[in-house]
Amino acid sequence: MKAWRFYGFGDLRLDEVPMPAPPPRHVLVKVLVVQPSVTEAQLAAGIRTLAFDRIKKRLETEAPVQLFGHEFCVRIVEVGEGVRHFQVGDRVAARAKLPCESCPLCESGRGHLCRKGPIIGFQLPGCFAEYAVLPEIALTLVDERISDNEAACLQSLSDSVAAVETAQIQIGDSVAILGQGSMGLECMQIARNSGAGRIITVDVREEACAMSRELGADVAIDATSDDPVEAIRSLTEGNGADVVFECAGGSPRQGLAGVKSVTQAVDAVRSGGKVIGVSWFGAPFELDVDLLRERSLRYLFPDISTLAHLQHTVSLVASGRVRMKPMITHVLEGLDQVPMAFEITANKGKYKAINPAQVRMAE
Ligand SMILES: [Zn+2]
Known part of the structure; x- marks a missing residue:
């Protein structure tokens, strides 16, 4: 072969x-x-x-x-x-x-x-x-x-299901998602299916913002023209979002955000809120942990996706609750x-x- x-x-x-x-x-x-x-x-x-x-x-x-x-x-x-x-x-x-x-x-x-x-x-x-x-x-x-x-x-989607499950979204929680690549768009749609209230997404690509709106984001912010942290805070009565998914980080050579999306996630989440780290960075970087400690932030990483998560993706896509085709x-x-x-x-x-x-x- x-x-x-x-x-x-x-x-x-x-x-x-x-x-x-x-x-x-x-x-x-x-x-x-x-x-x-x-x-x-x-x-x-x-x-x-x-x-x-x-x-x-x-x-x-x-x-x-x-x-x-x-x-x-x-x-x-x-x-x-x-x-x-x-x-x-x-x-x-x-x-x-x-x-x-x-x-x-x-x-x-x-x-x-x-x-x-x-x-x-x-x-x-x-x-x-x-x-x-x-x-x-x-x-x-x-x-x-x-x-x-x-x-x-479905494999990628099962990782996104695991990420959203890790977030333990409460009904009505405001959710911000930094990065609308495939996992960002998947997390957005699954969060929508998991009780999220207002969903605010961020990307630097016009086509990704448009796709995000088409697939269900309430507000998609283009970070090349608007400050995403300011926009998220003003859309959440100044508090910051209850949950922030960080899906934008990674190699700038590939058009990813480097490590600055982590700082943005920390600045955009409310005190006591959760940041879900979805991105990979390939190398260590500095983070002011005292700031997270002071604001009682939870910086969480997704569990490994299980067979149950994978089976759930079949149900989500077959029923049309998550749409992959436009992506x-x-x-x-x-x-x-x-x-x-x-x-x-x-x-x-x-x-x-x-x-x-x-x-x-x-x-
Ligand atoms: Zn084992």
């Missing part, structure tokens, strides 16, 4: 590799739609973000190596021994971070807290290939009301288009993309 393999940062080649066979409790799948995550697109180009050092080490010691590809919709073509919930022909999507199933946490039923399991695309080969082998515990069945393209967004702005045809999908996803501003660029394979 054909698979993209990395020989180094920025060096990926479409190679012929042996067809994998599914071990027990795994399935062999044919890839229908796959998209790089923003993190993967940055890592592929050698930009520091989540897991940079681990990927660098794998490239130095194992290249050529199949990397990335944890956001996908696939069809099962063969089931391994002991697979209980799926059969050949099923269309499935997956969560990325898996429990190890053998540590004391996993064995005591707390696998959602495990950090020892593999991540699809990082420790296990992902779906930038014609076929892939996936563990059954990663998968959920895709409802027939969900298209292949929408299903490829899918770039769909490329054929496995050979994967490098272009990385290029677009790493530079969404330049290409006016909202969701990562998708690659669709002929079935």
Whole structure:
């Protein structure tokens, strides 16, 4: 089969590799739609973000190596021994971070807290290939009301469900969301479904602000013309928002906000309120913790998404309560288009993309 393999940062080649066979409790799948995550697109180009050092080490010691590809919709073509919930022909999507199933946490039923399991695309080969082998515990069945393209967004959406659950929004809470990339727009729609009152979003891209309004934000602030902190405070009677999602931070080379969105989140949340840190920064940075202490702020980070979160995304999208279709702005045809999908996803501003660029394979 054909698979993209990395020989180094920025060096990926479409190679012929042996067809994998599914071990027990795994399935062999044919890839229908796959998209790089923003993190993967940055890592592929050698930009520091989540897991940079681990990927660098794998490239130095194992290249050529199949990397990335944890956001996908696939069809099962063969089931391994002991697979209980799926059969050949099923269309499935997956969560990325898996429990190890053998540590004391996993064995005591707390696998959602495990950090020892593999991540699809990082420790296990992902779906930038014609076929892939996936563990059954990663998968959920895709409802027939969900298209292949929408299903490829469910992994990211499950992380956003986990982020919103971490926020524990109370009915009527004012919510501000800094950054209206795919996770920012997902958190906005899920917050809307979770009892949020007024929702104020912020982005620096006109097309992202327009998408945010279309998908349900009450107010979308363009930070190139308005001060987002002032705007959020004035829309919340001077208090600041009850909950602020920080989804804008990251490498300025990719048009992200650097670390200043963290300071903005802290300034835009009310005292005693919650900041949910969704972004990755790739390096340590300074933060005045005394200020957070003085204002009794909660700076929280999302839990790992579980199978329950992933299953909830199926219900949200199938019922139309969360709309992914308008966010899918770039769909490329054929496995050979994967490098272009990385290029677009790493530079969404330049290409006016909202969701990562998708690659669709002929079935
Ligand atoms: Zn474990």
